Amino acid sequence: MLINLGRNIKILKTGIIENASCPNCNKINTLNFSIYGGYINVIIIPSAPIKRTILVECSNCKKTYKLKELTPEINTNFKEQYKKNPVKNPLWQYTGSIILAVTLSFAIYTGIQMKKAEKQYIINPLIGDIYRVNNDGHYSTLKVKKVSNDTISIYINDMETNTYSGIDEINIDKNYNKTQFFTKQNLRDLYTKNIIYQIDRR
Numbered sequence: 001m002l003i004n005l006g007r008n009i010k011i012l013k014t015g016i017i018e019n020a021s022c023p024n025c026n027k028i029n030t031l032n033f034s035i036y037g038g039y040i041n042v043i044i045i046p047s048a049p050i051k052r053t054i055l056v057e058c059s060n061c062k063k064t065y066k067l068k069e070l071t072p073e074i075n076t077n078f079k080e081q082y083k084k085n086p087v088k089n090p091l092w093q094y095t096g097s098i099i100l101a102v103t104l105s106f107a108i109y110t111g112i113q114m115k116k117a118e119k120q121y122i123i124n125p126l127i128g129d130i131y132r133v134n135n136d137g138h139y140s141t142l143k144v145k146k147v148s149n150d151t152i153s154i155y156i157n158d159m160e161t162n163t164y165s166g167i168d169e170i171n172i173d174k175n176y177n178k179t180q181f182f183t184k185q186n187l188r189d190l191y192t193k194n195i196i197y198q199i200d201r202r
């Protein structure tokens with residue numbers, strides 16, 4: 001999850017709504033608008049811009065309005081005026097989001113490519129392939145010892161671990177002593193059931 005470290009709000013633009021009179025005091029060209037905006041900081045990298053707020057204040061009577069409280073005519077005036085010179089979002093405000101999106105899509109892409117490769121690996125085992133297995137929360141490994149046609153001779157790891165990350169510690173030669181025979185179909189079944197959840201090939 002993203003950590004929202006704070007919002008950076010500032011006035012982006014100010015001006016007078018031209019040719020409009022204050023609904024309160026009827027004086028013309030006294031409606032000052034201020035556009036507030038900014039961005040949310042996600043860990044020091046500015047991320048998505050936040051929604052703009054527009055406040056209008058009459059310089060004569062000091063009454064403040066939200067845009068929608070003013071007449072449709074004044075709103076039209078403002079929109080026409082704003083279109084000519086809008087507030088732009090600098091690209092750097094999006095930097096955080098872009099970095100995040102690129103990182104995520106790369107991770108997803110890599111994951112998909114890995115799974116594609118594994119589907120080939122399980123059909124055609126090679127000596128040295130490591131199968132990471134999850135047997136009800138007990139993690140261990142199998143290692144392909146020999147392949148002859150449909151019979152695969154496989155080392156069973158003597159050790160298991162109950163943490164996902166402990167695999168590397170037990171995946172060592174001296175733990176591979178027992179051998180068991182599998183058919184290719186046996187292996188495919190284990191892979192389909194996600195008992196073999198990852199295949200490492202060097």
Ligand SMILES: [Zn+2]
Nearest residue numbers: 022025058061
């Ligand atoms: Zn006024």
